[in-house]
Amino acid sequence: MQQHWLNRSNSGKLIIYALGWASTPDAVAHIHTPDYDILCLYDYRSISPLTPEDFSGYSHITLFAWSFGVWVSERIASGLPLARAIALNGTPLPVSDEYGMRLRVVLRTMQGLKRVGMAPFNEKTYGGLENMPALQYPDRSIDEKIDELNYLAEQAKADSTPIIPWDKAYIADQDEIFPPAKMEAYWHSRGLGTPFHAYHYPFADPAIVLNELPE
Numbered sequence: 001m002q003q004h005w006l007n008r009s010n011s012g013k014l015i016i017y018a019l020g021w022a023s024t025p026d027a028v029a030h031i032h033t034p035d036y037d038i039l040c041l042y043d044y045r046s047i048s049p050l051t052p053e054d055f056s057g058y059s060h061i062t063l064f065a066w067s068f069g070v071w072v073s074e075r076i077a078s079g080l081p082l083a084r085a086i087a088l089n090g091t092p093l094p095v096s097d098e099y100g101m102r103l104r105v106v107l108r109t110m111q112g113l114k115r116v117g118m119a120p121f122n123e124k125t126y127g128g129l130e131n132m133p134a135l136q137y138p139d140r141s142i143d144e145k146i147d148e149l150n151y152l153a154e155q156a157k158a159d160s161t162p163i164i165p166w167d168k169a170y171i172a173d174q175d176e177i178f179p180p181a182k183m184e185a186y187w188h189s190r191g192l193g194t195p196f197h198a199y200h201y202p203f204a205d206p207a208i209v210l211n212e213l214p215e
Contacts, residue, residue, distance in 0.1 A: 001047045001076070004137075006038035014039065014058040015209075016050075016077065020067030020090070020200075021152060022118065022145045024137040027066070031206040033213065036062075041076075043140065044068065045148045049076045062086070063164075064209060066202055067178065068094055071156050078163040086212050087169040088202040089178050091186040092162040095153055099186040101178060106153045113146050124176040127199035166190070170208065172198040 004025050014037045017028050025040040037058070055061060062084040065073040070090035077085075094100040109121060119129065126132045140148075169187040171180050177200040187193035202208050 001041060001045075001072075002043040004040045004042070006040060007034070008037050008039075010057060011035060011037050012058060013037065013060045014055065014062070015213075016061065016063045016080075017041065018063065018065040018069030018073045018077070020069055021149055022121070022140070023066075024135075024139065026133045026135050026137050027201070028064075028203050028209075029136055030133060031203060031209050033209070036213075041069070041072070043144070043148060044072055045144065045151050047072055047076055049078075050080055052079050052081065055080055060214070062213060064088060064212075066090060067200065068152050068156070070094065071152070074160070074162055074164055082164070084168075084212060085164050085166045087166050087187075087192075088208065089170065089172050089175050089183070089198075089200050091169075091178070091183055092160070092164075093156075093186065094178070095157040096182070099182050100156075101182075103153065103157055106149065110146055110149045110153065113142050113149075117142065118145070121177075125200045126204075127174065127201075131199075131201070131204065133203075166192060168192060168194060168212065170194050170196050170202060172196060172200060172202060174198060175200045 017040045019042040023042045060083045066088045067090040070087045071094045074092045091099050169192040171183045
């Protein structure tokens with residue numbers, strides 16, 4: 001797991017982005033929150049819990065978890081004193097016939113990566129390749145992304161009990177990666193689930209983040 005600070009000025013307030021599979025900090029680099037330190041988590045070929053002591057200087061921590069990042073957050077961020085936890089286009093049970101993606105769909109995606117590359121997945125994720133965020137950070141190889149997806153699929157297919165008390169869960173109406181009906185089934189059973197107009201990538205409009213931060 002890689003950790004990258006987009007901003008680290010010891011502001012006392014922190015945003016943690018647990019990004020989705022195959023992501024880089026480019027996914028959120030355009031969202032301007034100058035009053036916050038910003039930590040991006042990505043590249044989940046392995047994961048390890050975040051240590052609460054490392055974040056003891058923050059009086060307010062907001063977590064935004066996207067896609068597989070929701071499951072990852074359950075594994076690594078449950079010990080942090082989160083002021084807000086926001087899930088975006090994912091569930092804590094991402095490889096699930098009932099609440100996520102079918103395992104065979106994940107495996108088919110993994111098998112097709114070497115043959116067709118990332119373009120088909122990106123087309124669905126962003127609603128067109130022209131909608132991808134500007135690239136400022138080095139991308140990773142297809143082999144690394146295959147290893148990451150293999151790790152996530154293998155680890156996340158086991159049933160587990162969610163720990164994080166999520167405050168809000170956004171569900172995009174045009175998501176072609178995580179089926180909206182599956183996300184609704186999970187989050188509605190928890191009294192959550194806020195629909196919004198987007199593809200699987202939730203950060204095209206920075207308001208999805210800015211509206212969740214305290215004034």
